[in-house]
Amino acid sequence: MTQVTPQDILDFWFSDATEAHWFVRSDDLDQQIKQRFSAVYEQAVEGDLAHWKNDAKSALALTIIFDQFPRNMFRGDPKAFASDPLACALSKYALEHDYDMAVDEKARQFFYLPLMHSEVIEDQEQCVKLYKALGNDFALGFAREHRDIVEEFGRFPHRNAVLGRKNTPEETEFLKTHTGF
Secondary structure: OOOOOHHHHHHHHOOHHHHOOOOOOOHHHHHHHHHHHHHHHHHHHOOOOHHHHHOHHHHHHHHHHHHOHHHHHOOOOHHHHOOHHHHHHHHHHHHHOOHHHHOOHHHHHHHHHHHHHOOOHHHHHHHHHHHHHHOOHHHHHHHHHHHHHHHHHOOOHHHHHHHOOOOOHHHHHHHOOOOOO
16 A cells, blocks of 8 residues: 655645635545545544644645545545544644644645534634634635534534434524535
């Protein structure tokens, strides 16, 4: 088995072909990630790549593995969110070590996205502050929308079905007009 490096992850994720599908569903991209990176994902969640957190670019690659890859590899399955706590913890570690300032603005947002994906309101508030400081109004709008949902419901209702959670009546009403991200 060929060893995947942090640079392999970054080269793939920041390629023009992949970037075009970052925030849109692509079955082809989902399959590519699953085929190329499922083994490295398993290594990461087992803790075998913990040393990647020791520098900004490797930590960024590990954050993408924990936060972005499972959303593609396990779309529609609870496992899509299973490594969110790892992603969030790594994001906070990276921020404490100013890793976000060691990468360009396009890459920086991937240190912030685990906070946007968190169902903890304090993480959401921090995410909004980070995007505000970044000056990306488009992404800031999404950060605020995520925060507002967690503020209102304490969670993301569009995850309920996948995670086997029962909707409240308010969530059922909300889901009539908001199907998710």
